[in-house]
Each structure stands twice: as C-alpha cells, then as structure tokens.
Amino acid sequence: MTRRHFITTASALVASSSFAAEPRLRIGQIGTTHSHAGGKMGAIRGLKEVWDVVGVTEPDTALHASVKESAIYQGLPILSEEQLLGTDGLKAVVVETRVDTSCAVAMRCVQEGKHIHLDKPGALGHAEFKAMRLEAEKRGLTVQMGYMLRYNPAFELLFKAVREGWLGEITEIDAAMGKLADAATRKDIGALPGGGIFELGCHVMDVIVTLMGRPTAVQPFSTPNGSDGVKDNQMAVLQYSKATAVVRCNHTDPFGGPRRRFNVTGTEGTLEIVPLESGKVNLSLKQARGSYKKGTQSIQMDVPKGRYDLEFVDLAKVVRGEKALAWDAAHDIALHETVLKAAGAWEKP
Template sequence: MMKRRAFILACGSTAFAAGGGGRLKIGQIGTEHAHASGKMAAMRSLTDLWEVVGVAGAKGYEGVPSLTDEKLLGMPDLNAVAVETRIEDSCATALRCIEAGKHVHLDKPGALKHEEFKTMRLEAEKRGLTVQMGYMLRYNPAFVLLFQAVREGWLGEITEIDAAMGKLGDAKQRGILGALPGGGLFELGCHVIDAVMTILGKPQAVTAFSTPTRDDGVKDNQMAVLQYGKATAVVRVNHVDPFGGPRRRFNVTGTEGTFEIVPMESGRVNLSLTKARGSYKKGMQSFQLEVPKDRYAGEFTDLAAVVRGEKKLAWDAAHDISVHETVMRAAGVWQ
C-alpha cells in the first residue's frame, strides 16, 4: 500500500508533463453532466494534443460533428472518449467504450452501484486501457504542491485532514441531489475524498452523518469522518451555504507542519513549517500559486501523455475502486 501511495503522490506532482507526437483523436458521449460543456471546451482548446472528432448526446456543440454512440465508437483510429452522461448511464457507457478498445475519461462519481463500477474499472485494467476519473483537484497547482509536500515529508506524519466543499444549491440542484440516494456528499464530496485518499490511502473505517435542512428528502448537509491508524479526515458538504464557494477548503496537518488551501481551487496556500523546506521558510507563510484559467485542461494534457505511452496514470484501478467504495460509505449508501 505504501509503495502504491508513494507512486500516486510522485506521479501526481508531475501530472502536466506531455511530450510531442501527432494529435490524438477523442470524442464525447453525453452532454448531460454538469461538467460536460467545460470538458468539451478543454479538449477543443488543446489543439496540439487532441482532435475532437464528434459528440453523441442530447445536445450538440457548434463546430463539433454530432454522431451516434455506435458511429463514434466504430472509428478505428479513435483513441479516447470522454463520458459525460447522467450518472445513471455513465458506468455502462464507459464499459461500452472499453469494450470498443478506447481509453476513457469518466466524469465523477462514476456509478451508482459499486459492483458495476468495480467490474468496469477492472475490465479496463485487463485490457490495458486507461480510465481517468474526472477529479480536477488532482491537477490543481496547490494540490500538486500539497502532494509533493506530503511525499517529501514536509508535514511529518499526517494526523488530520479537514475539508469542506459546499455551495448554495438552487431548486434545480436540489432536484438533482434528491434523485441521488447519497445526496450532495456523493455528487460533490467525491472530489475531496479522492484527494484525501491520494494522501492517506483507504481508511480503516468511515462514519457518515446527514442532517438535512428541509423535509423534502434531499441530503443537503452531510459530513463524513474517515479514520486511519494515526489520523482522521473530516469531509463536509453543505448545499445550503450561501458562501460555499469562498469557504471551500482543504487543510492537512502533520507533526511538522500544516498545509491549507482556501478557497479550494484558488491556488492560495497557507503553509506552516517547523523547519525550512525547499524554498519555503520555517514558520507561517501565505502565497498565491498561478492557476490555469481552464480547470480541466490539466486532465486532458495528462491523458494525452498516458495514451501515448509516455507515462502511467498515477491513479490506478485499485485507487479508483477504493475511492468509489469510500464515497458510498461516506454518503451513507454502502450496501
């Protein structure tokens, strides 16, 4: 476990490296996911890496050929597919792409049922195909630096992680959450749990809490405690927080320091160290890292390098399967 965790942390710190070579071909199935248009824009912006050959979905994108699933997957020179369907359809769609011999970018959280997700993920592994989960925090510069800090021991032994990822959900959002048994923590908290487990691995135990603010059956205010041998991680997801965006945070504390990112995707870091590390001094310091305007570009830059065989994806099937299980436990829907 420790060797695999070190590998994930090491690869995560160099995720943006992509070499030369001709453009790869990619398509998209589904336009219903909340990230669908953003993922399409990211792929189309990386013109030196990807040629977007088509989209199959309920709605199209100007300048992108609209195709059926079968037509898209039938292209022999298609390298990868971004799956951006509804969560109910995402895993089955990913499996069809894998069976067609394509690499997959699968948006989060991947599946409603764990056995379906596990089967899909292991089938890709058996065929030597990559499934890249759509967890964009993996590629955020502040998280890349955090993974480096943990890997190189800047913070000592990790004793706690405290994270919150909330928002003020409107009526449409509440309708989406109400259809998910795991609520907001399943739909949004999966991003945070993936980052927690990149650092600490699979927890020994998970305790889920849900305190809904209304009587409409929506799990809009949740918390989970992930327990480890010498650490705990607390994850909160609150969909009735009017300042949910700016309050999003990720704080890691160890025996020799603390690394805090707030707001979560801002690149703003508060770092406290018991001794100087690299270019960072002993004591407390705050700094701003440059964050790319496109939050998804790093994902598809990394995927191109993986598809070309220039590197392995840092997050393997065992990690993704463990994350999916932990997300379901944290959301109170594990069976």
C-alpha cells in the same frame, strides 16, 4: 505511499510536452448532461495541437437541437454511440452522461478498446464500477476519473509536501466543499441515494484517499436543512490508524464557494488551501523545507485559466505511452467505496 499516488507538476506537464511534433489523437464525447460536460469539451477543443475531436454523442435525442446550437459543440457532428466508437483511429472517449448510466457507457467503451475519461463519481453501484475498472486494467486501458483537484497546483504542492515528509505524520484532515443549491440542483442531488456529498464531496475524498489510502472505517452523518428530503447537509468522518479526516458538504451555504477548503495537519506542519481552487496556500513548518522557511507563510500558486486543461494534457501523454496515470484501479475502487460509505449509500456487493 507509492510513486503512482503523486503526479508531476502542472508546469512540468506543459514544459515537457512534445505534442506539436506528434499527430493529433482522435477523441470523442458521449453525453452532454453531466455538470462538467461543456467544460471538458471546451478544454479538449482548446488543445488543438493535442486532440482531434471527431464528434459527440447525446443519447437523449430531445437534446440534439440544443447541442447543435451550443457554442461549445458548434460544428461537431452528432453521432450515435456505435458510429462514434467505430470511428477509425479513435483513441479515447470522454464520458459525460448522468451518473446512473455513465459506468455502463464506460464499460462499452472499454470493451471497444478505448481509453476513457470518466467524470465523477463514476457509478451509483460499487459492483458495476469495480467490474468496469478491473476490465480496463486487464485490457491495459486507462480510466482517468474527472477529479480536477488532482491537477491544481496548490494540491500538487500538497502532494509534494506529504510525499517528502514536510508535514511529518498526518494526524488530521479537514475539508469542506459546499454551495447554495438552486432548485434544479436540489432535484438532481435529491435523486441520488448518496445526496450532495456523493456528487460533490467526492472531489476532496479523492485527495484524501490519494494521501492516506483506504480508511479503516467511515462514519456518515446527514442533517438535512430542507423539508424536501434532500440530503443537503452532510458530514463524514474517515478513520485511519493515527488520523481522522472530516469532510463536510453543505448545499445550503450561501458562501459555500469561498469557504471551500482543504487542511492537512501533521506532527511537523500544516498546509491549508482556501478557497479550494484559488491557488492560495497557508503553509506552517517546524523547520525549513526546500524553498519554504520555518514558520508560517502564505503562498499564491499560479492557477491555469483552463480548469480542466491539464487533465487532458496528462491524458494525452498516457495515451501516447509516455507515462502511466498516477491513479490506478486499486485507488479508484477504494475511493468509490469510500465515497459511497461517506454518503451513507454503501451496499456491500
């Protein structure tokens, strides 16, 4: 594992920030239809000392009235994509369109020389995603994928534990990220060849690939619960030389949120995070590590109120040239391939 696979702690990101003394960075958003779109804009607008939001683009003109009425976008001009990308001093663009158009939008932003935050999973097709990601790398531009678990303090502890060898050699990973999908969500995931695990399970697969790299093989399973053909109950097994990672994504689970979990077991210990974004960690160690004792202990990490805030704190530091993003093109490309394979939607380019 390399240094680029692990980020600094959330507290360090905030503590070391010198944004108050720096001019604000100009940023815009293209698209309001991704499930994370409103939350991302709320996070950016909340970081007033960091970002200057110049406007928002919504390709679907039928949605302009609702965007104007939304408290999240209130007061922001609705611009065409050309107007937004042509804004003087624009440094970054947040891409929050539907996944079938998001990669093409991201490529246009890259070609205009902008850093981008691209929400997950990035693209339906791998060839398109790979081309965009490599083009950004060639131009020295950052593509920050919208995987919020990267910045969660519990996962930062996990990254540290694995990096420093607390758990020994990893032998198994068990992860689940489900929910009870309403009719609208079923329609949305039903339109995706990869179903629910492609749209939602990608979050935990990002963590797995961060920890373990590209798997040697991926086996997808789909056992739909409904009669509408939607891939609503899926599992994937990611194989490594001495480990397996099992990912479940069940969109028919009425207790999916509380059951979301991530468990890593190695030859020297186990670290479990459950529920996924709660900051609650169960850590078992064969020997004391740092401030943690031998044996089993439960830890409650402080989780920032803003789910996406630290993504955009980190992005600002990258745009200012203060650091490199911890996830490079090689990681993102390997992850996208893994997600497609896990969803049973892989077509070799």
